[in-house]
Amino acid sequence: MKSNNRVNPPRRLADMIYEELFHQVPFNVAVIDRNYNVVEANKNFTEYFGNWKNKKCYAVYKKLKKPCKDCPSVEVFKKGKPIVADAVGVDQHGRKTHYVGHVFPLRIKEGGRVEYALEMTHTVTETDRWQQEYQILFDRVPCYITVIGEDYRIVRANEAFRNNFGEVLGQHCYKVYKRRTTKCPNCPAAKTFRDGRVHHSTQLGMGKRGQDINYAVSTTPLMRGSDNIAHVIEISNDITALKKLEHQVIEAERLGAVGQTVAGLAHSIKNILMGLEGGKYIVSLGLNKNDKEMISEGWEMLERNFEKTTSLVKDFLSFSKGRLPQLKMIKPGFLVKEIVDLYKDIAAQSGIELRSEIDKNVKSAPLDPDGIHTCLTNLVSNAIDACLMGKQKGTEVLIKVSEGRDKLIFEVSDNGSGIDYEIKKKIFTTFFTTKGGEGTGLGLLTTRKIVQEHGGKILVDSEKGSGARFRMEFPRKRLMALYKEMK
Template identity: 25%
Template sequence: MKKTFKKPKLLTQMIGLISIVVCFTVLFVSAIFYSMIDEMTEEALGNQAMTVAKMAAQKERIIQAFDDPNPSVVIQPIAEEIRKSTGAGYVVIGNKENIRYSHHIEENIGKTMGTSSSRSIHKGESVIYEGTGISGSAIKAKTPIYNDDGEIIGVSSVGFLTNEAKKRIAEYQFKLFFFSLFISLLGVTGAVIIAKRVKKLIFNLEPEEISFLFKEKEAALESIRDATVAVNNHYQVTSINKRARELLKDQIELDGKIINDRLIHMMESVITSKKSMVNQKFLFGHQLYMVDGSPILEKEKTRGTVLTIRPVSEIEKIEEEVSVIKSISDNVRAQNHEYLNKLNTIYGLMTLGQYDEARSFISDEVKERQDTVVFLTSSVKDPFIAACLLGKIHRSKELKVQLDIDENSNLSYIPPSFDTKLFVTILGNVIDNAMEAAIRLKEAQAHVNVSFTDFGSDLVFDIEDNGPGIPEEYQEQIFKEGFTTKEGENHGLGLAIVKNTLQKLNGEIYVSASNSGGAQFTIVIPKESNRE
């Protein structure tokens, strides 16, 4: 049966690799130092020998003793003192004839020196060399001795025996061996600790398992229909799926950093509080989205944030239709509320036997309703816009706001390219804002006036209210996402949606003061606007 080779685990590979690198490095460095120790020791001993030789050659008592009848009597004790204090193998002082005046073996005093001193005596050179004399092999240094007149009168020769040098070299090598062994053991121990630490950080997973988990996470992330993005504490994207890349392409810099101020503010809150934030409304492009933020926690510390972004309508393709349906639903609810009140009134009149008053009340109500419907159907040829205006009339009655439509208004021509489904979202938002503003200031006296015309090359709608108005310095800011004067969360989106949707229709919106002191919004859309 064929045996299969089992690949060693990551921990074993790391320990082995680090240990081999450390051991080979230590061995290599040790070998270099072993080869350098001999040269370094010999060089150091040679320099030391020359230093001692020059020290002896410059001793005043030794120079003066050359004029004595028996110079060795004075020179020998001084030379021995120098030899013992410096650890030299010998310190020899000789004259120009190479005759010794000092030697550590006294019987050699007066005899010729073992090696030639001609270079020092005749040429005045100081030399370092390795040689063998009567004291044995040594590293030697010779230098001339000068008298007060600058004449060479002798030579100073100092030697350090090589057996001493070898002893020193052996000591150095022994210390280097133990140092290398200690470093190797330390390296192997460190390799084990580091390898175990790395394995712990990666949850004891093998490289193949990590690679599979990464691919699995990537596939899972891409399969999520909602836009999902993970961001670190510096607001840089660390993980993102395709849907998020498409949605946030204008909100992320080339280096992967989020630049949307509202998203940054949301992430700051999540990181600081370590708590999730849900259902925060954001406007990306021309659509409204809900954003959830959850902290990435590690050992009770926030390492980043995961953002999940989904459209307000889960069915993106019919988001605009759902918005219209919601508007119609609100209008039906308001109409139902109004009819219930009036039915209660009719019931009360009939119970009291006031039949004439009941007939008159019904007649007036029917006439008012018919007049409104007749006016809208005759003046507004588009059913969506007419239905939107009719719904807002019913809504105004529920809110107790007087909503008037200018009787001179007319919208008889709607070009085929005009997207009325988009437009009713704009019109509904602006009228709702106007009614809210009027109620805040005037309450029961709240009033909103709507007028429109298709005269010329544009469709023009004017919506006026008698609310507090909009200061001139805010007239540009109110269309920015997140800007609001209302309290609470998720405000500051309605007019931003209006502005962005108008861009799709190539239209414009203008703000000015109304005659009643409130605000007037003027919407201008070219008739030949084509939705891209």
């Protein structure tokens, strides 16, 4: 009863501050005596680890029945110095928790022995989880990730990268990716260091076993402060399999087309054989009748069919070649002049004017001179034939070369017979010809193939009776990319 009437003395400010700090500090704080008893703990501790009164610290932190082998407080009691340690415990709900603890010695008398250990712990379970997740993502993501320093040395590399390129930390990226001794031209990382933007490019590298690796890389800046780019992250997708598949598909298409053309080839050869048979028959008949005119007619037929054989074999070989264009930097106008020189007299003999227009803005371009020569030859000879079939006067063939929007354009147009819709659908089909025995049916197909090998496309604009215009478009970017790839 006496105690009920007792008046509490006013609390000292220092006590108030201590109490507030003890409970509000964002740590789990506990005081342990030399016998592992928890003698005091703050609210955070109680909320996290549960009831601690009259319990041993190992029972509270880890739900154990005897002291931990690596108890940091024992160390503090022994050495009298603060230490930092991390440990894995169990919270009051039985969940495993990873925490870092700062343990301080408390002495009752200054210079006396350490009577208590003050343990301030904070949980790192969440950070830990995030780190683990990040590490798993970093290593297991199905692409290569490297972090490049300003000196182009690799400071970090994920597991996928290390598996394919080897242990590479500290090495220059250009050496690792491409076995180069100097920086790569058009390096996307260099661009990112320069302008702080994301850059993309497709590259060919070499793996640790010397194997080719095609990859599509994106470079992203890693900022230090607001505007200083300390590192660049390179994220690359391995597209080797895709590239291989692409080649396989092209090869399969090519083989398919070749297979399909064999039937057509057989047809053409058989027709030629018939022509030769016919020539032989007429010559023989002429000899029997002593008819010089007939002999001459038969002989011409033989010559014509021998020539067809040559032309068919040449076109077929050109069509079946599965090669990359042999690109050289050339002036497109030269190719046009060459064709005009070649065909001007032939056209003139048939009353056809062959003209050219070379736009003065046309710049040099990486082209396969032989390939483009073949294309222009095919288009011009077709145009001349169309003019002859049109049988009208004042016919002309025009070859133009100009610069479009980021593309180089060749155009061959005529005002000859034109092409109707049904035929237009078939002109790029193997062995399709409107010239009867005169054509092999491979010219336009070969032309389209060469144009496509240059990354370009061919367009036709024509109607029956109103001439035709064939347009070959070559995007400059693709030409340059092919040129680089070839080099």
